Each structure stands twice: as structure tokens, then as C-alpha cells.
Amino acid sequence: MSENTRQTTFSTFLDEGGSLEEIDWTFKGADTSYLTHGLHNYPARMIPQIPDTLLSYYKLCGVIETGDTVYDPFSGSGTTAVESRLHGLNAQANDINPLACVLSETKACPIPRETLRSLRDDLLSNLRAELHTIREQYQTGTLTFADEPQVRDGWFPEPQLYELWYIRRQLDQAEESYGEDVTQFFRVALSSITRTVSYQRNGEYKRYRLPEEKRKTHDPDVFDLYRSKVAANYKRMRTYSDRVDHSLDTTIHYADSRTATANEENTIEENSADIVITSPPYGDHRTTVAYGQFSQDPAIIAGRYGYDEMKAVDKTGLGGPNSDLKPIEALEEWSPSFGATMDALRETDGRADDAMDFVRDYYEVMNDVAKVLKSGQPSVWVVANRTMSRVNIPTHLITRELCEHVGYEHESTLPREIPTKTLPWENAPENIEGVTGDAMASENIVILTAP
Numbered sequence: 485m486s487e488n489t490r491q492t493t494f495s496t497f498l499d500e501g502g503s504l505e506e507i508d509w510t511f512k513g514a515d516t517s518y519l520t521h522g523l524h525n526y527p528a529r530m531i532p533q534i535p536d537t538l539l540s541y542y543k544l545c546g547v548i549e550t551g552d553t554v555y556d557p558f559s560g561s562g563t564t565a566v567e568s569r570l571h572g573l574n575a576q577a578n579d580i581n582p583l584a585c586v587l588s589e590t591k592a593c594p595i596p597r598e599t600l601r602s603l604r605d606d607l608l609s610n611l612r613a614e615l616h617t618i619r620e621q622y623q624t625g626t627l628t629f630a631d632e633p634q635v636r637d638g639w640f641p642e643p644q645l646y647e648l649w650y651i652r653r654q655l656d657q658a659e660e661s662y663g664e665d666v667t668q669f670f671r672v673a674l675s676s677i678t679r680t681v682s683y684q685r686n687g688e689y690k691r692y693r694l695p696e697e698k699r700k701t702h703d704p705d706v707f708d709l710y711r712s713k714v715a716a717n718y719k720r721m722r723t724y725s726d727r728v729d730h731s732l733d734t735t736i737h738y739a740d741s742r743t744a745t746a747n748e749e750n751t752i753e754e755n756s757a758d759i760v761i762t763s764p765p766y767g768d769h770r771t772t773v774a775y776g777q778f779s780q781d782p783a784i785i786a787g788r789y790g791y792d793e794m795k796a797v798d799k800t801g802l803g804g805p806n807s808d809l810k811p812i813e814a815l816e817e818w819s820p821s822f823g824a825t826m827d828a829l830r831e832t833d834g835r836a837d838d839a840m841d842f843v844r845d846y847y848e849v850m851n852d853v854a855k856v857l858k859s860g861q862p863s864v865w866v867v868a869n870r871t872m873s874r875v876n877i878p879t880h881l882i883t884r885e886l887c888e889h890v891g892y893e894h895e896s897t898l899p900r901e902i903p904t905k906t907l908p909w910e911n912a913p914e915n916i917e918g919v920t921g922d923a924m925a926s927e928n929i930v931i932l933t934a935p
């Protein structure tokens with residue numbers, strides 16, 4: 485269906501009294517990787533159909549208009565930023581994971597095809613032969629690099645690790661003549677194949693190695709993988725770049741959303757956003773989705789990020805140990821659902837402290853977002869209801885109640901099933917493939933207007 489036909493169908497649906505509640509938010513079977521959404525995988529990605537539908541809706545209702553600004557405090561791989569640009573909107577976003585910032589920027593900021601083509605041709609024209617030489621040097625013990633990739637021992641087949649590293653070094657050199665943005669596009673393709681080349685098991689976001697037997701026969705062809713990923717990404721970017729307005733502004737900040745308006749660098753301006761669409765982490769990175777673990781090797785190989793920086797990601801995420809905030813006991817009063825959850829957790833195994841740390845940090849973000857978002861404008865929080873120690877955490881109610889305490893007004897909560905998500909939790913007794921921990925039942929789209 486063309487964009488115009490889709491808009492017309494949607495507008496007829498609204499004219500006939502259709503409401504957000506009547507939409508099937510599951511979008512079962514929909515393509516969730518169209519255009520630049522498919523450049524790189526990311527854990528717990530929000531499906532683009534959610535921001536797409538909401539932005540269409542709010543534009544048709546006149547709540548936002550072309551040229552307005554969307555804010556996403558948890559950018560991840562940039563789904564909201566991409567959809568903002570597709571809808572003619574500027575975007576501001578934050579993430580504490582440097583790889584997430586790179587992905588968001590690359591996916592959302594269009595690059596003209598001519599610029600891409602010339603670096604692509606430069607990079608790939610001799611690459612097969614160059615990688616062949618790396619292989620030979622490796623086999624004869626004559627391979628030397630001034631610096632070595634700081635990845636974990638035993639996680640990569642050799643000489644493939646050095647082939648990846650060679651490409652990375654070529655990109656560093658190319659950056660001097662082609663600039664950062666264009667080079668970053670090719671870094672993203674390199675980051676994406678880094679996981680495939682490594683001994684990481686498919687379908688897992690945590691670090692799980694292939695069993696030893698499989699490692700012995702894991703012999704990926706780095707050149708073929710890189711060439712096809714570059715070709716596929718090039719095609720996606722070409723179509724995206726032809727479709728969107730290049731004059732819009734998308735700014736992704738490598739920053740903490742608890743203090744987005746107070747950061748000395750990368751400050752998000754108060755009262756600057758017309759709408760917020762975001763999907764917060766489900767829980768702290770240690771016990772739910774370890775974004776840092778997922779990103780570490782790809783970011784070290786393909787980007788310019790060091791080991792320490794990448795190690796800090798899971799500690800800095802909401803509820804992580806790097807927070808210097810104290811528990812806020814009143815949260816249990818302000819959100820009765822959180823109070824009941826804490827009581828249930830105290831009766832089980834004491835993970836109440838973890839829940840408090842997470843919700844306290846999350847509450848800081850709600851406060852900060854209220855400063856960024858213009859009064860009366862919508863904020864959309866796509867949240868999952870996880871269980872911790874078999875206790876259901878009603879995140880949608882906690883989000884609503886705490887936002888209401890801040891002064892937001894609740895508009896609606898729209899439930900959705902999650903048809904195809906890899907569930908990466910630890911210690912789950914259910915023995916379901918891909919599920920290794922606490923389970924996640926469903927998501928809710930919680931909509932509140934700003935104070």
C-alpha cells in the first residue's frame with residue numbers, strides 16, 4: 485500500500501469515529517525492518533508500526549504538524565527517530581549506549597547515494613585480495629597490527645578477527661577524507677557482521693558461545709558477509725534517502741535521560757518537544773536485557789569505542805549500580821501498584837531493592853521528560869510487564885501512577901501482544917528456547933499528556 489493510500493485509509497478510519505483503542509497494536513506479520521530499520525539488529529527494538537501509527541494519528545488530529553520535534557529519551561537503535569523523519573518531523577533522542585547512538589544517527593540521517601557509492605567502491609574494490617593477504621600473513625605468522633582489538637579471548641575465530649580489524653582500520657583511514665557520517669554508515673555494516681562472525685549463538689542477546697563442536701567448524705567468509713551487508717544496507721539507505729526531507733534535524737545525544745535537561749554537554753532544551761514516543765528498558769540491564777553485552781564487541785571492532793566505555797553501559801542503564809540516587813520510599817505511596825509489587829517482592833527473595841533502584845531512576849526520567857515536553861502534548865511510553873522472582877511487575881500501572889504524580893494526565897493504555905520477541909531473561913525454569921530468565925507477558929502503550 486502506498487504512503488498516500490495508507491494515509492487516506494487511516495484518515496477515513498478516523499473520520500468514521502475510529503479511535504486508537506480500535507487499532508490492533510500487535511501488527512502480527514508486519515514487516516518491522518523496512519527501509520533503514522533493517523540496517524542493524526538491536527535487542528527489544530520497538531516495532532516501527534507503533535510510532536508510525538501514532539505520528540500519523542496525531543498529525544491527522546492536528547496535535548503535531550510537519551517540522552515539529554519528537555523526543556525519545558531511550559533511543560536504542562533509533563526507531564522513533566527514523567519514523568519522525570519519515571513523517572517530516574525533527575527528532576531529539578538520548579541513549580547511554582554509544583552503539584545505540586551510532587545506530588540511531590545512521591538509520592535516521594539520510595546520506596545521498598553518490599556519497600555512499602564512492603566510499604563503497606573505494607572500500608570494496610580490492611578488499612577481497614587484501615583480506616586474502618591478511619589470511620596468508622596470519623598463517624605464516626607475519627601479521628602485525630600496531631594495536632589489537634580489545635575483544636574477549638576465545639570469542640572469535642581467527643584469522644577472521646583480524647580481517648574484521650583490517651576493515652575497521654580501513655574505515656579509520658577513510659574517515660579522514662570522507663568524513664564521519666559517511667564512514668559511520670560502513671561501520672554499522674561492520675558492526676552488524678561482527679556478531680555473525682563471532683562465536684556468539686544466534687537468537688540470544690546475552691553472551692552465549694556456540695558449543696565447542698560448532699566452534700570448530702565455524703568458518704565464516706568475512707568478505708562475502710561484509711559485501712552483502714553493505715549492498716543490502718546501501719539499498720535501504722538509497723530508498724530512505726530519496727523519501728525523506730534532508731533539511732530536518734535529527735540529533736542523538738550520548739547522554740543520560742535522568743538528567744537530560746541538566747547535562748553540561750548534550751543538553752536537551754526544556755519545552756522543546758511536541759511529542760514523546762519511547763520504549764524504556766524493561767528492567768535493569770543486568771537482569772533483563774544487557775544492552776552493553778550485546779554491543780560491546782561490535783562497538784569495539786567497528787566503532788571508536790573503548791572497552792571501559794562499553795563496560796559502563798550496563799552499569800549506567802536505569803537501575804544500574806552507577807546511579808548515585810538514593811531510594812525514594814514515597815514512590816510506593818505515589819504508585820499503589822508499585823507499593824503492592826514491593827510488598828510481594830519483600831515476601832519472596834529480596835529483589836525489592838533492585839525494583840526500587842529501577843523505578844526510582846525511571847521516575848527521574850518521567851520528571852525530566854515533563855520539562856522537555858510542551859504542556860498538554862502527548863507522551864507515549866511503550867512498556868513491558870515483566871515478572872521478577874515470579875512477581876508480576878505491572879509497569880503500565882506504575883508508569884501511569886508515577887506520571888500522574890508528576891502532573892501528567894492519563895489519556896489511554898493500549899495493550900498489545902508481542903508476537904516475535906527474543907526473550908532474554910535469566911534463570912527461567914520454563915525451558916523455552918530463547919527464554920533464559922524472568923518472563924515477559926505483554927506490552928502496553930501508555931499515553932499521557934504533559935503537565
Ligand SMILES: C[S@@+](CC[C@H](N)C(=O)[O-])C[C@H]1O[C@@H](n2cnc3c(N)ncnc32)[C@H](O)[C@@H]1O
Pocket residue numbers: 526527528529530531557558559560561562563564578579580581584739740741742762763764765766775800801802
Ligand atoms: C527498549 S530499548 C529502546 C529500543 C528502541 N525503542 C528501539 O526501537 O531500538 C531501551 C534503551 O534505553 C537505553 N537506556 C537505559 N538507561 C538509560 C538512561 N539512563 N538514559 C538513556 N538511555 C538509557 C538502553 O541503552 C537501551 O538502548
